[in-house]
Amino acid sequence: MDLVNTDTTRIQAQIADAFRFRHATKLFDPHRTIAEEEFATILEAARLSPTSFGHEPFRILMIQSPQKRALFRAFSWGASGLRNGTPGQLGTASHFGIILAATSTAMAAGSDYLQAHYREVKQLPEEVIEIINGSYARFQEAGHAIRTDREISDWSGKQAYIVLANMMTAGALLGIDSCPIEGFDMAPATETLARDFGVDTDRWRPAVMFAFGYRAAAPDVPKTRRRMEDVVSWH
Numbered sequence: 001m002d003l004v005n006t007d008t009t010r011i012q013a014q015i016a017d018a019f020r021f022r023h024a025t026k027l028f029d030p031h032r033t034i035a036e037e038e039f040a041t042i043l044e045a046a047r048l049s050p051t052s053f054g055h056e057p058f059r060i061l062m063i064q065s066p067q068k069r070a071l072f073r074a075f076s077w078g079a080s081g082l083r084n085g086t087p088g089q090l091g092t093a094s095h096f097g098i099i100l101a102a103t104s105t106a107m108a109a110g111s112d113y114l115q116a117h118y119r120e121v122k123q124l125p126e127e128v129i130e131i132i133n134g135s136y137a138r139f140q141e142a143g144h145a146i147r148t149d150r151e152i153s154d155w156s157g158k159q160a161y162i163v164l165a166n167m168m169t170a171g172a173l174l175g176i177d178s179c180p181i182e183g184f185d186m187a188p189a190t191e192t193l194a195r196d197f198g199v200d201t202d203r204w205r206p207a208v209m210f211a212f213g214y215r216a217a218a219p220d221v222p223k224t225r226r227r228m229e230d231v232v233s234w235h
Contacts, residue, residue, distance in 0.1 A: 015173075018169065021175070022168060022169075022172040022177070022178065023177070023219045023223060024179045024180070025178060025179045025215050026081075026179065027081070027086050027087075027088070027089075027092055027215075027217070028092040028093045028177065028215060029092070029213065029214045030091070030092040030216075032094065032214040033213075034094045034095055034212060034213065039212065041170060041174065042171050042212065043060070045166045045169070045170035046164075048166075049162055049163045049166045050162060051159040051163075052155070052159055053132070054122060055102075055114065055117065056117070056121070057101060057155075058099050058100060058160045058207070059100045059102075060097055060099055060100070061099075061100060061193070061197065061199070062095065062097040063097055063098065066091075069090045069091070069096055071192050072184065072192060072209075073090055074188070075185040075188040076090065076181070076183065076184040076185075076189070077183050077184070078182060078184060078209070079181045079183065079184065079209060089181065093211035094212055094213035094214070095211070096209070096210070096212075097210055098189075098206050098207075098209050099163060099206075099209075100199065100205060100207065101153055101156035101204070101205055101206075102152075102153070102156045103153045103156070103202065103203055103204065103205055104149040104152040105203045106203050106204075107152050108140070108152060109133060109136045109140050109141075110133055110137065114133075160208055161207070161208065164208055167210065167212075168210075171212055176212055176214065177212065177213055178210065178211065178212045178213075179211045180208055181209035182209075184206070189206045190205055
């Protein structure tokens with residue numbers, strides 16, 4: 001029992017240390033690259049992440065080529081470094097990518113995409129698929145009232161943020177820095193994905209960008225958060 005308690009205490013400390021270590025890294029060391037097997041672990045954390053109804057309404061597009069990254073610089077003000085006179089995350093991150101969120105074409109109740117997902121990925125029997133189709137239709141129509149393409153795409157984006165949070169936590173546990181990036185203009189980003197990356201933007205749209213690597217310097221401001229009693233209430 002003492003060994004179990006010791007292990008639990010050690011894991012608790014590791015988790016807390018990882019969250020204190022993590023910060024929104026604006027500038028990475030361009031000379032340090034994340035080992036392939038370590039980034040594979042980060043991607044596995046993404047792949048295994050939970051999503052509503054288990055629909056996995058996301059894809060991850062990795063952008064490693066400097067030429068390909070440059071295509072986003074003009075309209076990705078949160079990653080370009082223009083605000084602080086640096087190459088930004090686009091120019092310095094070891095790994096840079098975009099999580100794409102599924103639109104209503106894939107995620108509307110009864111879609112061909114979902115039927116294939118139930119059968120081929122989840123390997124569900126037909127009678128269970130029928131039940132899920134009904135439950136998900138009620139969820140979309142009445143439970144959460146997500147009916148329009150924008151509403152469904154935003155719902156998919158919520159799942160993308162779960163995925164990214166798990167990626168960043170996995171990275172922090174490995175001593176790898178990261179930054180979630182919402183600072184980009186949606187329309188030109190979507191156009192670039194369609195034109196230069198072959199993304200079917202009727203089906204997939206950008207939800208959030210991300211960067212991983214190793215910090216160029218220690219954070220210049222301390223981590224601040226609200227007090228626990230201001231965050232959590234017990235009833």
